[in-house]
Amino acid sequence: MSGFPYQELKSPYRILLGPGPSNIHPRVQKAMMEPLVGHLDPYISTIMDDTANLLRFVFQTKNELAFPISGTGFSGMDAAFGNFIEPGDVAVIGVNGIFGEKMTDIAQRYGAEVIRVEAEWGKMVEPEAVAAVLKTQKKVKLVALVHVETSTGVLQPLEEISRLAKEHEALFLVDTVASLGGQEVAVDDWGIDIGYSGSQKCLSAPPGLAPFTANRTALDTLTKRAKKVPSFYLDLSLIAKYWTAGTKAYHHTGPVLQFYALHEALALIAEEGLEARVTRHLRNGTALRAGLEAMGLKLFAQEECRSNSLTSVCIPVGVDDLRIRQRLLNDFSIEIGVGLGALKGKIWRIGLMGHSSSLENVLLILAVLEKLLADEGYKTEPGAGLTAASQILKQSTTE
């Protein structure tokens, strides 16, 4: 006996409608109950090769370099700047929320001279603003953007800014943590040179892996580095050797069960089809937004660029943010996201990511919110949210 108290592990079942993690499919859960093998076992090698191919499929790329980094989404962000920035390099970074802000912090840690292109939170970064900054610069190493800014729910259009980066011979780096597997991410067609994601958002695997890809143009800059990448753990060239079919050189002990889970999550995407998956997220996102607006609630993100994977909605005056979120969790086992930074207490962030993006969840959250808001004294026309949402859902299922 230990002499100190502890409990047997027994996790509650939650409906995860926050900014991640999202719920995982039973097949993904089951994958983690498979027997553990050594991380250089021939079996895991075949699973790793599959995973790399599946990642190329989901990223829509022919890039040779495609693998998950062992670490959460931020390990992808850290690796992106740590490998492609050298001290003194100029990095032009779009900042319209927390994650763009984090990019500037990380880039500076690696010695970048950061030029911020700011937009109000809830708005997209305008191509004209990026163009104006680029005009003032001779040599820019990279232009970086967040595809879905999870702190606000803004979906950032990428193609025009990608073109601007190319004109300036700068690398184009995109955070697809909250979009990959939910919104379209066409790495090759959109000229994304460096992209990373996170396993626990629209891919619907547990947190702990950061899918990463980079093209030849980006990798060529690595061979010209004056000094080694400062981080041993996140050095892409070393991780690539571990992921190269046939060689599999030891770099770190791969988290085998996480690999299993991601493999199954990606296989589920292949089986559903990318287009069908994006359409599902579009349908459910549209229905949720319609429902919230029909309840008289105000959406926070700019209308032209609202993400389907994350919806930000303003908390009505007089409604207690914390009490509603606690009741959602305690009475209904539903998690939604809190506002970050200056938006704390001002917005909620409702995620419909991957396996969590379902018709049932849209109707559930609208019905429960209507009840909890009514208890707070916020009046809506009974059933208005559900009616508006089900109209959208009906339209798209009969199309």
Ligand SMILES: *Cc1c(COP(=O)(O)O)cnc(C)c1O
């Ligand atoms: C969640 C998120 C991250 C960070 O991922 P972690 O898994 O929490 O490390 C980075 N960028 C965006 C856009 C995110 O939504």
